[in-house]
Amino acid sequence: MTIKAYGAHAGTLPLEPMDITRRAPGAHDVQIDIAYCGVCHSDIHQVRAEWAGTLYPCVPGHEIVGRVVAVGDHVSGFRAGDLVGVGCIVDSCRHCGDCDDGLENYCDHMTGTYNFPTPDAPGHTLGGYSQQIVVHERYVLRVTHPEAQLAAVAPLLCAGITTYSPLRHWQAGPGKKVGVVGIGGLGHMGIKLAHAMGAHVVAFTTSESKRDAARALGADEVVVSRHADEMDAHAKSFDFILNTVAAPHNLDVFTALLKRDGTMTLVGAPATPHDSPEVFSLIMKRRSIAGSMIGGIPETQEMLDFCAEHGIVADIELIRADQINDAYERMLRGDVHYRFVIDNATLTS
């Protein structure tokens, strides 16, 4: 089947309308009409070939929500009409230790929702800036939020799970002081989720203009990280810091804020490396720097259910598909409040 999409033919070119094909649903497949797709900074990194190995044409998008239109004969968990989501994963080997643990995100053979090799035309996966997607049922999530919130649910499929998973793994909760660095798509979800988990949340931003907004998102305190005196006031006090910044920066100013045995987990994935951290700062307080990648399918469902229960959605700016190139420029300036979401009904020409 041929459908409308938005993508790029090269890393130096803007995104433009294009036609793509989707496979007919197989026995275990779910065919989804995409209603909305969030815009992740990883889309920019990949469509512009900032990370190695982008496959063109590149149709980004891995924060997908919509309605099931058809299912294969062996699909038992979904039926036509269901509200569903698809995140960053559309396949994995299904039999390694990581898959058995429901951590398909760490499977060596994980297939990402776009820019990964697949038998389907054109030989690599194409993402959610498109009218429809066909996905094996194992990788489809159930959405239980009210339908009116659907556009604001889309960012949970990447920004939500990428912050939820490390917050759970490093046990954010009552009695814990948690920092969230960078208030963009991921960071604003990190603030909301850490707050809902009961932690004392401190937001770090480079943007003075986000100070009040960060409090409204659920931060107990806000620090403008350019101000050394504000940073110093939090020295050696954090149990955990979640760093979502999309660009290389000085990590030492944040590790200095960890208390003994504290961890800073990097989820931001800049195109070029950070300078090496100051080793003595880690040694002296047995501090850790860690990484985390999205989350597995069971935990993504757990996160969606947690958000539905706590009334959590993303703060979004809904855009037409033809506004995507401008949205990218605004994200690169930090001018995002706090996630752009494409209205896929505008993918008509």
Ligand code: NAP
């Ligand atoms: P975003 O919406 O663009 O937000 C990034 C935020 O980082 C900005 O809003 C800004 O917040 C802060 N920042 C500070 N200095 C910056 C600079 N020089 N350039 C850009 N941002 C700067 O991005 P996102 O969608 O949240 O993604 C953040 C990063 O996480 C990206 O690198 C993305 O690829 C990565 N990511 C990783 C995973 C994973 O599984 N680990 C999953 C999804 C995304 P302030 O204005 O508050 O300073």
Ligand code: ZN
């Ligand atoms: Zn993403």
Ligand code: ZN
């Ligand atoms: Zn596997």
